[in-house]
Amino acid sequence: MSTRAPRPKPAGQRATIADVAAAAGVSKATVSRFFNHRERLLSPDIAARVEAAIAMLGYSPSPMAQALSRGKSRLIGLIVADITNPYSVAVLRGAEKACQDAGYLVMLFNLGNESGREREAIDALAGYQVDGFILNTLGRGAGVVDAVALHGKPAVLVDRRHAGMHADFVSLDNAGAMAQVCEHLLDGGWHELLYITEPQKGVSTRRERTAAFHDCVAAHAPQVKGDVFESEEGDTAGLEAALRALHQRARRGRRQAAVIAGNAVVTLRVAAAMTQLGWHFGRELGFVGFDDPEWAPLIGPGLTTLAQPTDEIGRAAAGCLIERLRGLEGAARQRLLPGELVVRGSSSLHAT
């Protein structure tokens, strides 16, 4: 019998700090110090004994108990509007990696597009003492996610601003990106433009892109004409009508017409409508879409897209938050990352 076992552990249980202390013949405090203040105040010989006991029992501290005791959990709450959205997933990936590299674990809460659950998500995560939040939420109901609701914890917003919320913000440079897209189309000789977006509903990204589109068109008037169409979920008829109208206008003005899709979801709808109409990208209509899904090269002559640096956005978001967790104070910051235009067949004129 080495050291008397306090209680014969039911085998399957995790070893606790008390077990280690008993096995090493020291106090719990000493074991705790081994992890937290090793060099400063621990004699080599006793450190060795503790280390041996730890190895023998396969002990590792319980993050839960640590969180309770310290008031910090090394947990980051990540709330995502819709896990089905590839954009969100791509961002999530970058963010999670950055968090893990910094020693944080991510707790994910998926809203499943039910905006009413924002509050529930925040409360649930706060219950687990997350140290901070990364928010990629719907962003409609304004103050729902207000600072108070965050329980005094820092947060970073991704892709969607919330009015009057003091928090860092990371996103694509929407204005710059839209400018790139427009210039590219204009250079290619497409002078009758239609920007198709999901219903704006106050979503910041959608509003910014729409505004930038108007700016670009205005800057090149009157040779260039531009219009905006809001595409609703099930309304295929409306979308097809808009496409037909665009084509008509272009013919009358002896212009080439092109569509800009506000995100991958819209791109999908437009592609479906084109199939329905029997039209081809680069022939009846030019096309550029925001987001660069893996299937973009495979639709017709290939879809020209504006790729977002999703991984970087995620990393930047995590980075901002972690800096705050390390004590950085100061006004809310803004990180706007540039997009990259990926040119494929849909934006160059194909003989008909």
Add this chain to the structure above:
Amino acid sequence: MSTRAPRPKPAGQRATIADVAAAAGVSKATVSRFFNHRERLLSPDIAARVEAAIAMLGYSPSPMAQALSRGKSRLIGLIVADITNPYSVAVLRGAEKACQDAGYLVMLFNLGNESGREREAIDALAGYQVDGFILNTLGRGAGVVDAVALHGKPAVLVDRRHAGMHADFVSLDNAGAMAQVCEHLLDGGWHELLYITEPQKGVSTRRERTAAFHDCVAAHAPQVKGDVFESEEGDTAGLEAALRALHQRARRGRRQAAVIAGNAVVTLRVAAAMTQLGWHFGRELGFVGFDDPEWAPLIGPGLTTLAQPTDEIGRAAAGCLIERLRGLEGAARQRLLPGELVVRGSSSLHAT
């Protein structure tokens, strides 16, 4: 001054059970009982006082402290091989929903395709006292995820078996699905088949589909011929060669050739190769692919696919686990869910 405050809370802090007790003028135990054993042992008047105090302070119990005290966390650990994989995400979605409905929260750990991190993931999650695991891992290194590593907690496997592991298993009925696919192709007059899969490497799902493919072909020999090709990540040349060879064989045997893709990743590769070769689905080659991505209708004449009931798979997995958490004992179970064939243009012969 209603009731004397024990300590003037720094405002931003969460209310604790002690605060509620003080405000209601009762003991902490009574407050605890209000949540856990309300009806059984609590007088109405005092319950009312507690309830009022709770409402006033906006109190809710700390799940962390509860977990520490109870030894159960109402947390479920979900380990996913690659969050980038849409199949995994779709399953995750169903599982998360089912868990939340049952009052469990999901902690997500993404392996990012690094199989070496399985152990790390399990340990990290176990540290947070997760009550059980849902595993959708790589499944290569056999025993890495053995029962011991699970810290004695129940687990359910999704889509990938682990040899010799006592755990419930949920997946597509691979044999049945492959049979459906083959029958459909055969009925359509495609008699020279090629099954293209990612390198099998001992992954159970891939092996099962391949075996089922061989069975189907054998059952219809000699009128039908079938071959298998393993497509490596970057090897586009090899894939194109395989496609050409298939086409050749079919011509010689005066048959129509069709490809079956083992999953969406392979489908993407095949579609890219077809574009490269200047071939068209339903003309030079018939096609059916496992998994039904949203872009399947938009490639050429539309891709015929075998859609997996991903949402159900996720729900079933969560359901199995939760039953175990409620105490269900007994041998490991197996839930094989049927796929659904979605017929589109790629599997019907288009005049050339």
Add this chain to the structure above:
DNA sequence: TTGTATGCGTTATCAT
């Protein structure tokens, strides 16, 4: 029916 005391696994504040 309600209150008291103890434990859950840590960290931190004291002593020593």
Add this chain to the structure above:
DNA sequence: ATGATAACGCATACAA
């Protein structure tokens, strides 16, 4: 340098 001991927020056996 090390060891008691009191939090942390909650549940529960035991007393009353």
